[in-house]
Amino acid sequence: MKIGMIGTGKIGFSLGPLLAASGHEVKFGSRDPARIRGEVAKFGHGASAGTYREAAQFGDAVFLAVPWHALAETLKAAGSLSGKVVVDCTNPLTKDMNLAVGCTTSAAEETARACPDAGVVKAFNTIFAGIYKAGDLGSGEQRLDMLYCGDDPAAKRTVAGIIESLGLVPVDAGPLSAARLIEPHAVLMIRLAFVQGMGAGIAWKLVGGRSGPNSASRGA
Numbered sequence: 001m002k003i004g005m006i007g008t009g010k011i012g013f014s015l016g017p018l019l020a021a022s023g024h025e026v027k028f029g030s031r032d033p034a035r036i037r038g039e040v041a042k043f044g045h046g047a048s049a050g051t052y053r054e055a056a057q058f059g060d061a062v063f064l065a066v067p068w069h070a071l072a073e074t075l076k077a078a079g080s081l082s083g084k085v086v087v088d089c090t091n092p093l094t095k096d097m098n099l100a101v102g103c104t105t106s107a108a109e110e111t112a113r114a115c116p117d118a119g120v121v122k123a124f125n126t127i128f129a130g131i132y133k134a135g136d137l138g139s140g141e142q143r144l145d146m147l148y149c150g151d152d153p154a155a156k157r158t159v160a161g162i163i164e165s166l167g168l169v170p171v172d173a174g175p176l177s178a179a180r181l182i183e184p185h186a187v188l189m190i191r192l193a194f195v196q197g198m199g200a201g202i203a204w205k206l207v208g209g210r211s212g213p214n215s216a217s218r219g220a
């Protein structure tokens, strides 16, 4: 699948190369494409670099991997996302790593409000960049889970397919409003890693449920 990866920080440059190595065509979008061209060339697998707008136009799926506070200006720079599957990887964090929104809305719902003609799915916000970078997503019964949610069934199917293409287990958390629960989950992971001292090698695994503890996928 053609993927536009917008933002080339820790997530963009860890998840993006993993997607490229898994068979996706990835164009990295940056505010400064010249700065990233050399690095992107090293990723191989046909990965390319461009502006936010070029990455947005290229991708059938467009990943948003920028700080939450930069989302509005990023979406403006990206231009129309009409008809795209938009994967919101952001976590709405304050400077002191607390949740900036929650209960009545979420980063994902605000993204959907900003691009109403796109299929917005929340995903890829609950695993640390270092884990993508190491490419260690677990195997067999220990394959890591990826929570996702959204209101557009076709967009959700697409994202579930991308999640599976990386070897992760898609866990359907329901409608986009479930991002109000998934985003705080990421904040909990940050607390466990950096305040409780567990480190950023931790990841989350759901066990049990109707499909059995070793089910290949969960949810609807």
Ligand SMILES: NC(=O)c1ccc[n+]([C@@H]2O[C@H](COP(=O)([O-])OP(=O)(O)OC[C@H]3O[C@@H](n4cnc5c(N)ncnc54)[C@H](OP(=O)(O)O)[C@@H]3O)[C@@H](O)[C@H]2O)c1
Pocket (backbone or CB within 6 Å): 006, 007, 008, 009, 010, 011, 012, 029, 030, 031, 032, 064, 065, 066, 067, 068, 069, 070, 074, 089, 090, 091, 092, 093, 124, 125, 126, 127, 128, 129, 130
């Ligand atoms: N780090 C993690 O482990 C992790 C895990 C899950 C989710 N997330 C979420 O994913 C998003 C990206 O996280 P990250 O760790 O990759 O962040 P990061 O390392 O700070 O990189 C963010 C990228 O966003 C772009 N950007 C656009 N506007 C910006 C601005 N005003 N200030 C700074 N950067 C700006 C930049 O790319 P260009 O310069 O190329 O435009 C930058 O490299 C965040 O919302 C974060 O909460 C992070």
